[in-house]
Amino acid sequence: xxxxxxxxxxxxxxxxxxxxxxxxxxxxxxxxxxxxxxxxxxxxxxxxxxxxxxxxxxxxxxxxx
Amino acid sequence: xxxxxxxxxxxxxxxxxxxxxxxxxxxxxxxxxxxxxxxxxxxxxxxxxxxxxxxxxxxxxxxxxxxxxxxxxxxxxxxxxxxxxxxxxxxxxxxxxxxxxxxxxxxxxxxxxxxxxxxxxxxxxxxxxxxxxxxxxxxxxxxxxxxxxxxxxxxxxxxxxxxxxxxxxxxxxxxxxxxxxxxxxxxxxxxxxxxxxxxxxxxxxxxxxxxxxxxxxxxxxxxxxxxxxxxxxxxxxxxxxxxxxxxxxxxxxxxxxxxxxxxxxxxxxxxxxxxxxxxxxxxxxxxxxxxxxxxxxxxxxxxxxxxxxxxxxxxxxxxxxxxxxxxxxxxxxxxxxxxxxxxxxxxxxxxxxxxxxxxxxxxxxxxxxxxxxxxxxxxxxxxxxxxxxxxxxxxxxxxxxxxxxxxxxxxxxxxxxxxxxxxxxxxxxxxxxxxxxxxxxxxxxxxxxxxxxxxxxxxxxxxxxxxxxxxxxxxxxxxxxxxxxxxxxxxxxxxxxxxxxxxxxxxxxxxxxxxxxxxxxxxxxxxxxxxxxxxxxxxxxxxxxxxxxxxxxxxxxxxxxxxxxxxxxxxxxxxxxxxxxxxxxxxxxxxxxxxxxxxxxxxxxxxxxxxxxxxxxxxxxxxxxxxxxxxxxxxxxxxxxxxxxxxxxxxxxxxxxxxxxxxxxxxxxxxxxxxxxxxxxxxxxxxxxxxxxxxxxxxxxxxxxxxxxxxxxxxxxxxxx
Numbered sequence: 129x130x131x132x133x134x135x136x137x138x139x140x141x142x143x144x145x146x147x148x149x150x151x152x153x154x155x156x157x158x159x160x161x162x163x164x165x166x167x168x169x170x171x172x173x174x175x176x177x178x179x180x181x182x183x184x185x186x187x188x189x190x191x192x193x
Numbered sequence: 194x195x196x197x198x199x200x201x202x203x204x205x206x207x208x209x210x211x212x213x214x215x216x217x218x219x220x221x222x223x224x225x226x227x228x229x230x231x232x233x234x235x236x237x238x239x240x241x242x243x244x245x246x247x248x249x250x251x252x253x254x255x256x257x258x259x260x261x262x263x264x265x266x267x268x269x270x271x272x273x274x275x276x277x278x279x280x281x282x283x284x285x286x287x288x289x290x291x292x293x294x295x296x297x298x299x300x301x302x303x304x305x306x307x308x309x310x311x312x313x314x315x316x317x318x319x320x321x322x323x324x325x326x327x328x329x330x331x332x333x334x335x336x337x338x339x340x341x342x343x344x345x346x347x348x349x350x351x352x353x354x355x356x357x358x359x360x361x362x363x364x365x366x367x368x369x370x371x372x373x374x375x376x377x378x379x380x381x382x383x384x385x386x387x388x389x390x391x392x393x394x395x396x397x398x399x400x401x402x403x404x405x406x407x408x409x410x411x412x413x414x415x416x417x418x419x420x421x422x423x424x425x426x427x428x429x430x431x432x433x434x435x436x437x438x439x440x441x442x443x444x445x446x447x448x449x450x451x452x453x454x455x456x457x458x459x460x461x462x463x464x465x466x467x468x469x470x471x472x473x474x475x476x477x478x479x480x481x482x483x484x485x486x487x488x489x490x491x492x493x494x495x496x497x498x499x500x501x502x503x504x505x506x507x508x509x510x511x512x513x514x515x516x517x518x519x520x521x522x523x524x525x526x527x528x529x530x531x532x533x534x535x536x537x538x539x540x541x542x543x544x545x546x547x548x549x550x551x552x553x554x555x556x557x558x559x560x561x562x563x564x565x566x567x568x569x570x571x572x573x574x575x576x577x578x579x580x581x582x583x584x585x586x587x588x589x590x591x592x593x594x595x596x597x598x599x600x601x602x603x604x605x606x607x608x609x610x611x612x613x614x615x616x617x618x619x620x621x622x623x624x625x626x627x628x629x630x631x632x633x634x635x636x637x638x639x640x641x642x643x644x645x646x647x648x649x650x651x652x653x654x655x656x657x658x659x660x661x662x663x664x665x666x667x668x669x670x671x672x673x674x675x676x677x678x679x680x681x682x683x684x685x686x687x688x689x690x691x692x693x694x695x696x697x698x699x700x701x702x703x704x705x706x707x708x709x710x711x712x713x714x715x716x717x718x719x720x721x722x723x724x725x726x727x728x729x730x731x732x733x734x735x736x737x738x739x740x741x742x743x744x745x746x747x748x749x750x751x752x753x754x755x756x757x758x759x760x761x762x763x764x765x766x767x768x769x770x771x772x773x774x775x776x777x778x779x780x781x782x783x784x785x786x787x788x789x790x791x792x793x794x795x796x797x798x799x800x801x802x803x804x805x806x807x808x809x810x811x812x813x814x815x816x817x818x819x820x821x822x823x824x825x826x827x828x829x830x831x832x833x834x835x836x837x838x839x840x841x842x843x844x845x846x847x848x849x850x851x852x853x854x855x856x857x858x859x860x861x862x863x864x865x866x867x868x869x870x871x872x873x874x875x876x877x878x879x880x881x882x883x884x885x886x887x888x889x890x891x892x893x894x895x896x897x898x899x900x901x902x903x904x905x906x907x908x909x910x911x912x913x914x
Contacts, residue, residue, distance in 0.1 A: 134718060153487075187714050187764075191747075191748040192702070
């Protein structure tokens, strides 16, 4: 189990940041990802593995109405 | 003007004044016009009002408070329509400083309403010498009010028999009042249209001149029926003329602070807009794709949050349709945000201008989501035609589309039928019927006469005259306080439900927009977190309207490292922009302002507005209730469309065993839970705001805020338990 924005989510093997964003349908282009509090730059999304128990934050910079 | 109109023109009165003298952002005087007495007067801004309510909407609400009684209706002579400027208004060194704020009693809500609108009006008004334009009473025949800020003259002319629709009127008035082509940029015209005369959904169009296109462009003061008040007073147009705007027009105390803030923001916009929100590329309509992808796009009267056909009206389409080969346009001088866009040469297929090729200002996100998604008409040509005619007729695209979506759901549920609609087949997606309804509303004919009343009054008619189920209509009629919801699905964001429900004027997103912070980012998980966000951001956003600013440059662009340097709610405040605002206020007025004092300025006005609601017979907890459609799934169709999500919530959050339960049983349990959550949120927000459990500001809070004027105290005391 991992946490994504404070909510529980099933963990799976070989789960990268990139894959997680796809599974969550987080398509917004301006997001900031932190895994266990550590900032992950966009170019590392494909290679950064998420481990069981990790706490992932995906913050969308959307201003809205 | 045609020859016939010229012959009919009659000078009613004129007034000479000393042209503008702006000191540190203020003129300290207001222009008062009484239309039945043909009286024009200069009045001072009361020093205590200045200290307490800062300017802009703060002034507007205060002077309206003093003009009307608790019995005044929107169309009574004593109701005023007040055009407000703020101290930062007109600063050309910073983006988004051209906003006019308009205050009046609303035909939709029966209480005080505020709107903000771009265009050149407010800066021209202020530089002409007026912090406020305050218009009371009604003319006998249509009038044009002409304010010449350089010559120091106000003229009221009677002009009967002129078509009030905006598109042709503003072109004619621009030709009439400008000395030559160059002079056209010195005009700003306020107009509306026949739709404002025949519905409660009237808007004001405010012009600015597009020198590149050589066309008059418009922005809208859209919500709550302000244009209906304007036409009820028989104002055909207000024309303001001023030349000579420059960086020193505000006589700012410390111009270097304006420059510092302006340069910092302009650099950000130039560097980052194309990789952030693309406001220069398509403007607010960029939101459409994101709302669709995150299930927040209203579809079929807010039943659903997305639709497979949404790609037909997505941002890419508007990229192709908007006829600009460069960054968008600025609706006030010096704005680097340049979010104004237009489609040129659009050929109309219906209505009085059928076959004409016109310029369509927009479309903005709300218009596209409302007509495209909410009415199920995923056709860009329809969106443009609806956009054009609503503007031209002076009708609110949000109010019209949300009302139309409600009527479509009523039609599909056999609550109304062809007999009642006089032949209109109002199914979702019926473009032909939708356009016909817009024209009928504007004309006040056929079923349009009922549709133009807005959802609250329509519900009453459907129940009383046609025996409709009042509870079901309450659930699906997307209005609160009498105003239609703007275009976001809030079912999964409790904070935004509260942001809409507890907004002073009604469910318009300019007071709060917390959907992503809450629903997606989950940054405000507890009631206390949500209450803190609702309190803070409603006050922060209120501040823009006190000083004359546009909201967009606050967070539709943000420093590259904002989310890395700051976290959670702090990041959402965009601290460096907050610092810019403190610099701007100090730079113009000479008074230092901390972020806490900025919030205090807003809190005074926000509480006054809540108490104004109280004065008009609203403003208590029962008026903050929102329709269940905004909270959760009303029908089995809605529940089933997201069954996995709702089932999971019932099991994991509500601890409800869903095994062998019918959809109806699950809907009821989820509803009980969500409605209870909403009530708990109200408790938390009221407490955080210093209001009683009935939603009334406490005496202690009023005294603390120094708004303890005698009649405010007298009124509020009646509600203290």
